Amino acid sequence: MPVITFSNNFKKKYENIVSINKIVEDVKNINKVDYVAAFLNNNIVSLNTIVKKDSTLSFIKKDDKFFLKIIRNTCLHLLGYSLKVLWPKIKLCNFFIKNSQFYYDFYKKNPLTKIDLLSIDKKMHNLVNRKYNILKKKMLYTDFKNLLINLNEYYKIKILKSNFKKNNNVTFYIHENHIDFLTDLQVPNISFCKYFKLQKISGVHWNSNKNNKMIQRISGTAWSDKNQLIDYIDLLKKKKKFDHRKINVNLNLFHLQKDTPGMVFWHHNGWFIFKKLENFIRKKLIKYKYQEVKTPFLMNNYIWKKSGHLENYKNLMFSTYSENKKYCIKPMNCPGHIQIFNNKLRSYKDLPMRISEFGSCHRNEFSGSLHGLMRLRNFTQDDAHIFCKKSQLNFEIKNCIKMIYEIYHTFSFKKIIVKISTRPKKRIGDNFVWDYTESVLFDVLKKQKISFIHKKGDGAFYGPKIEFELLDCFNRKWQCGTIQLDFYLPNRLGSYYINKDNLKKSPVLIHRAILGSIERFIGILIEEYKGNLPIWLIPVQVKIINISEKNVEYCIDIFKILKKNNIRSELDLKNRSIGLKIRESILLKIPYILICGDKESINNTISVRYLNGSTINNIFLLDFIKKIKKECNFF
Template structure:
């Protein structure tokens, strides 16, 4: 007898080995039809995601996976990637298939083919995929010997696939999945038949090097998305359209904030309006430093390579660092600010009474990111961090982490972000420091989040090489997630660089170092702000608060006077005195997403008033300039 325990604790007995599909059908015909896979665990072993054809031979726990589950959606996407490859091979027999994994919101598959795929090709491929789905062909798993699989794929001209299989140890079984006359290498699992793959769309074609190496052949990567329901896919595609409308690169050009050019890859040319926005963010963060016990510092841009070797950065990060030479010495252009802050701490001997010492810097860093990974302001080679480092005792560690999380929550709320996701990233395989030190550091971070009652996930192996971290991820106006802030516990770097303080017993001790950032990269955060607000920045951040437009020549002088009075009150105001129709002026400035447009003519000049239009074409009527100033100042103060 085989006893199966279901998630609700109920148990079912079967006379012998039983498949996941058989269990699902025995529970109900509807569940049997909906089953895509199963999560199986035998006592003493981990839970495995398996096909519905998987046979359970001993007592086990089983959860049936359907399209409603996250695992079910992954199964759909993984299987749709194989469906894509099947369709491509049907239409383009000379194409070679390589790899096709699941990614966020979809999948891709890389192909080698003699000519570029066209939009018409994608349309034909998608049509073929739909045809295969209608045939509802079974998807079955087979196990082959490695050498037999290599010979088979070489024999049908699939040399990339044969190369992948040849790299697998000879004693490991090779699992292949067959649907119709198409067979592909895969660990699986997959949906039981193609009929379960009803909602998908091919999105685009891009280039990708074989095995990610620029020395290899450039392949063609077809991206797609797949969902459990048409509504889910429709919502996703609507979100993509909205994301495209909000793209910071597009808005940056339209609003005259910044630009990029080939002579400076991964670096930004800031225009006056964009730099004004930058300054508002920086001045706000400078006040945050001042009001929360941070001392602002500034460390050098380049440091001798010997220092980067001491910290461990050279051993763990060399490929991402720019270097330069002078007088037979090699220097590293800083990719991060921490070593410089340790040198500032080390410039004097500190007592335990001075701790915690908090340094903050708007530190410009450079990282040699691959050109293919550069993406507007979101991934650049030169960036500025709102970087800070806290030197404290081990006893102060949790209190500092708790205080930092509370501060970060307030800052994000001021910028319009109220939904935060928390992750604790633990020790990576490549790291420095003892396990005992890592145990202490990881526990301190988890305890700090527990203290503030923040729900968090653990991300095993994703910490920095010198210490674990909390990652703070924001959700924007259209539901996208952005990882921004971080706090990292570091017992190793202060010791490596000789940081010390004098304790109560007059003994030298090594402080704990907390690496922390709230915004992270200014560039990336401003890009997020632009997209979150679709370029319509809140008044306190807007490069221009108000533009004053005259209706005719006689009212131009009055418009200029209004601008000067607003500037004296600290507002960012400009005028439009062109001999253009007022409707055109309003339309043009509305497209620039300026919070307020003041219209003045002879009537307003005589009454000493202004006609106010809010963003979005809202007519706020005629009011005194003082009344408008109070309205604008209140909005700025509220950071609404």
């Protein structure tokens, strides 16, 4: 990215004032590269921007990551323009960009369907072919509001009132005769927006409030060139192929019902995986000296009010009544663990006290946000809370990090992004406490030589946190593990211990999760392994099949030997072709298929077929058993 710094020669060369477009032409004469936007004194601006004084200017090319955002901003406006051309009475609503996609909400009396996406896509491409310039303008708030009133854009007026101050100007863009107040940068000419694809149309609530009117949302993606778009579409196809909900159809792990949204019905095989994963974590809890507990699903409304959760989570909490008293179904486990800590008088000698729970939590998520195992209303957290002294913080956080990495590496997650979220604008506590808690987190990560991203202002209102994001085989980010410091909740719920001087002292609380939601982590594993889960985790490790009826007794003998060796096996002795038996086992993702025919029976051996199609003939059963035990030994 070329950088130009203007100093005393600026006025000499450009006579006090010049557009960036003019400067770009000078640069293009040197390196002949197409630029689409620029950074002017570290602020991203369009090429139409005027440079009035000595400045630092750097240029953004088509293949730059910033350009993708600009392209998607422009496609948002293009989508809105197309909707208004096709259906002039449509009311445009919110818009946003997330990851590689753009989203635009709108209201139409007679809702659009999937078929209408084709018409919208065609209209967008027709508009791109016009190669019109995109203009950026400013207008007084009052004038722009009157313009929206004349256009009868009810939702846009609402957005204007909630996002702009009356004494400020409103920035907006013009696509031919269509205006929209998208404040983020757009490309100078619509011809840059050739490579996009509309993906989905769905129903949502206005402003994500379930009490509001249902509107619609169109999502799409946009890229800077054709190959990028093709690669992304191919990636989506792969994701769809290995979607955990699709793989589940063959594996028969769980099901979800429309009449019980966001709640999992675990079948036998799925529940086996769940319990196996839970027991794996439980062994780690024992190693790191946690006390495992169980707290109630329901607790009195008073506790949630006192903890502050009712104020911050009210819309996400389920509640019920009994004997004229209100109870809340827990959305998290923290207040319950504090009740256990507060149940008896604690000494400084009792600290650190590490309380863990596989806590079943309920949150009233919007139905439109629910997604298989990845987003539920009822889920199980591998949750823990550590009550400790300030002097113990470094050691405890270090151990939490060690535990997190041990578990992630077990599942071959090697790409782990670590982030520290620090004090937000709206927070409690004085700066001295925030300085101390943040310095503890920074210090631990630096001493562990763990690189991290600093997310300023993203901490909770009561404390900073470390977040651990897993990158899966599709380079998707899954935020699972968290370590969060809290000087607030123990005080609010009256937690204290007796220190060396026989005085009451509030403990520091560390909130810690590793998998996050066990249900979601299973969904992540299914997609990461494409259904071929690690052998120690799956319900059936071996399927034994016979070639003919003469081999039945030999198959039964093998089954008994495997059972004695704690190898999970099943027999398939049905009178059908060997090909059908193998195919069924492959669909069930059983890693080892033992084929037993006359040759194997005579030689007292087995033939093993693997999921990848390879086969090893006539090996001894004991050698096979040693191999599986070695794979499962650690677990």
